[in-house]
Amino acid sequence: xxxxxxxxxxxxxxxxxxxxxxxxxxxxxxxxxxxxxxxxxxxxxxxxxxxxxxxxxxxxxxxxxxxxxxxxxxxxxxxxxxxxxxxxxxxxxxxxxxxxxxxxxxxxxxxxxxxxxxxxxxxxxxxxxxxxxxxxxxxxxxxxxxxxxxxxxxxxxxxxxxxxxxxxxxxxxxxxxxxxxxxxxxxxxxxxxxxxxxxxxxxxxxxxxxx
Amino acid sequence: xxxxxxxxxxxxxxxxxxxxxxxxxxxxxxxxxxxxxxxxxxxxxxxxxxxxxxxxxxxxxxxxxxxxxxxxxxxxxxxxxxxxxxxxxxxxxxxxxxxxxxxxxxxxxxxxxxxxxxxxxxxxxxxxxxxxxxxxxxxxxxxxxxxxxxxxxxxxxxxxxxxxxxxxxxxxxxxxxxxxxxxxxxxxxxxxxxxxxxxxxxxxxxxxxxxxxxxxxxxxxxxxxxxxxxxxxxxxxxxxxxxxxxxxxxxxxxxxxxxxxxxxxxxxxxxxxxxxxxxxxxxxxxxxxxxxxxxxxxxxxxxxxxxxxxxxxxxxxxxxxxxxxxxxxxxxxxxxxxxxx
Ligand SMILES: Nc1ncnc2c1ncn2[C@@H]1O[C@H](COP(=O)(O)OP(=O)(O)OP(=O)(O)O)[C@@H](O)[C@H]1O
Ligand SMILES: [Mg+2]
Numbered sequence: 243x244x245x246x247x248x249x250x251x252x253x254x255x256x257x258x259x260x261x262x263x264x265x266x267x268x269x270x271x272x273x274x275x276x277x278x279x280x281x282x283x284x285x286x287x288x289x290x291x292x293x294x295x296x297x298x299x300x301x302x303x304x305x306x307x308x309x310x311x312x313x314x315x316x317x318x319x320x321x322x323x324x325x326x327x328x329x330x331x332x333x334x335x336x337x338x339x340x341x342x343x344x345x346x347x348x349x350x351x352x353x354x355x356x357x358x359x360x361x362x363x364x365x366x367x368x369x370x371x372x373x374x375x376x377x378x379x380x381x382x383x384x385x386x387x388x389x390x391x392x393x394x395x396x397x398x399x400x401x402x403x404x405x406x407x408x409x410x411x412x413x414x415x416x417x418x419x420x421x422x423x424x425x426x427x428x429x430x431x432x433x434x435x436x437x438x439x440x441x442x443x444x445x446x447x448x449x450x451x452x453x
Numbered sequence: 454x455x456x457x458x459x460x461x462x463x464x465x466x467x468x469x470x471x472x473x474x475x476x477x478x479x480x481x482x483x484x485x486x487x488x489x490x491x492x493x494x495x496x497x498x499x500x501x502x503x504x505x506x507x508x509x510x511x512x513x514x515x516x517x518x519x520x521x522x523x524x525x526x527x528x529x530x531x532x533x534x535x536x537x538x539x540x541x542x543x544x545x546x547x548x549x550x551x552x553x554x555x556x557x558x559x560x561x562x563x564x565x566x567x568x569x570x571x572x573x574x575x576x577x578x579x580x581x582x583x584x585x586x587x588x589x590x591x592x593x594x595x596x597x598x599x600x601x602x603x604x605x606x607x608x609x610x611x612x613x614x615x616x617x618x619x620x621x622x623x624x625x626x627x628x629x630x631x632x633x634x635x636x637x638x639x640x641x642x643x644x645x646x647x648x649x650x651x652x653x654x655x656x657x658x659x660x661x662x663x664x665x666x667x668x669x670x671x672x673x674x675x676x677x678x679x680x681x682x683x684x685x686x687x688x689x690x691x692x693x694x695x696x697x698x699x700x701x702x703x704x705x706x707x708x709x710x711x712x713x714x715x716x717x718x719x720x721x722x723x724x725x726x727x728x729x730x731x732x733x734x735x736x737x738x739x740x741x742x743x744x745x746x747x748x749x750x751x752x753x754x755x756x757x758x759x760x761x762x763x764x765x766x767x768x769x770x771x772x773x774x775x776x777x778x779x780x781x782x783x784x785x786x787x788x789x790x791x792x793x794x
Contacts, residue, residue: 354553354554356553357555359542360515360545360624361542361543361546361547361566361567361570362539362540362542362543362570362571363570367570371566372555375555375558376556379557449557450557451557451600452556452557452598
């Protein structure tokens with residue numbers, strides 16, 4: 243049962259992170275490049291996206307989880323279990339990831355973008371040949387943060403039967419007072435967070451050629 | 454001169470640039486008219502904030518002028534669409550004070566980038582990168598990341614990168630300002646070498662007169678957003694007309710300030726003047742004793758220049774006689790006593 247819980251948790255977390263990046267990465271990039279002094283300035287679009295991201299981020303996850311139940315049912319055909327939980331996780335994490343990506347890309351020096359411009363690179367070439375590669379170490383650190391945050395959210399989804407270690411902790415620890423199992427799940431969650439975080443940092447360090 | 458008849462490769466026509474921001478407008482450039490010809494090493498010198506960077510960035514349209522035109526190789530850049538502008542930029546290289554290398558790419562990969570942009574295939578790009586690494590004397594650094602290189606080496610890689618697409622001009626914005634004097638010298642020699650070997654036109658932005666003296670053939674002095682004076686380095690050095698030019702040509706302001714009130718004379722010997730002991734003959738001929746305040750030798754654009762500042766006698770007549778004598782010997786001599794720094 244615990245083993246199944248671990249797999250479900252990992253599945254939800256990694257799947258949600260992946261899908262959230264499919265949305266969050268381009269969104270973060272667009273947030274940067276549409277700024278006033280950037281390579282594809284579009285103030286209107288920039289403003290609208292900023293508002294949407296802020297709105298989405300200001301809804302507490304538990305409320306979002308319940309609020310999007312109809313969408314979840316529409317997409318997955320159910321509202322319980324780990325696959326169903328992926329939907330709210332992606333919706334909650336994508337704007338958060340967009341912000342992480344935005345700040346990673348903003349960290350890079352304007353001079354190196356200028357150098358690319360001076361060689362006749364197009365905005366699209368600058369995005370995928372300069373901005374993303376140069377921000378990679380920072381993006382990986384961001385991904386580690388995002389993954390561990392999503393893991394925490396996935397455990398929260400246990401309250402509404404989201405599956406994984408969160409559900410086990412709630413069913414056994416909260417409803418049946420089986421402290422032993424709850425402690426085990428908590429320790430497992432802590433371990434998984436540690437491993438993911440450390441792995442992310444290691445990869446980022448290896449990738450970074452600035453030192 | 455045939456040079457004047459030839460089409461310039463870069464021409465500024467009544468160019469102006471105003472930055473508008475929330476806290477008002479800044480006129481960074483006013484009515485700039487300049488011609489830069491093929492093969493020139495053209496220096497643009499001025500104080501901090503004079504508008505040098507803005508001026509050079511107009512050449513590749515990193516900065517869009519708000520007035521006037523900039524012509525490059527027979528085309529007005531303002532008339533081009535984005536795509537054509539990018540194409541034109543591929544025929545210009547640029548290097549920067551802070552090098553601006555991509556930190557996550559190796560030296561070789563940095564050099565290959567402009568070739569990727571220009572659509573050159575990978576194999577060919579690598580060969581070209583090898584050639585360029587050789588040109589800048591860093592064959593052994595192909596696989597090094599910028600963080601593993603010294604400032605001078607970084608600038609060499611940046612130069613190689615800027616030259617990758619065989620550009621017609623190389624724009625340098627304070628390319629040596631972050632380097633120590635020895636490294637500066639070696640980078641300047643490299644630029645000079647490249648100019649000779651490849652015939653590429655070089656535009657150099659600097660605030661240091663010795664950079665201009667060392668490698669430039671022509672110079673424009675920019676002062677408070679305007680061109681104060683422009684011409685051959687030789688002419689500007691021997692006959693600085695404007696105050697802005699004088700301030701740069703006279704080696705240091707302290708000395709000049711020190712002279713205020715006394716009549717002094719600056720004599721410039723260019724390689725062509727006779728080897729007569731001029732000062733000694735002058736003293737004998739005019740029967741005056743003069744005080745030598747300053748003497749220096751400079752190598753400008755490959756020619757040796759001597760510079761001498763003497764204090765003229767108090768007596769007006771004798772002083773005039775001294776100047777007259779110097780002129781009669783075909784020396785560049787001019788009074789600097791009225792100069793206030
Ligand atoms: N993007 C900008 N927005 C507003 N003002 C600007 C901008 N860029 C430059 N300026 C202003 O234009 C003027 C000229 O700046 P510029 O950078 O061309 O000077 P510079 O001669 O290169 O100086 P330095 O030697 O310090 O590099 C300055 O007053 C500067 O504050
Ligand atoms: Mg500048």
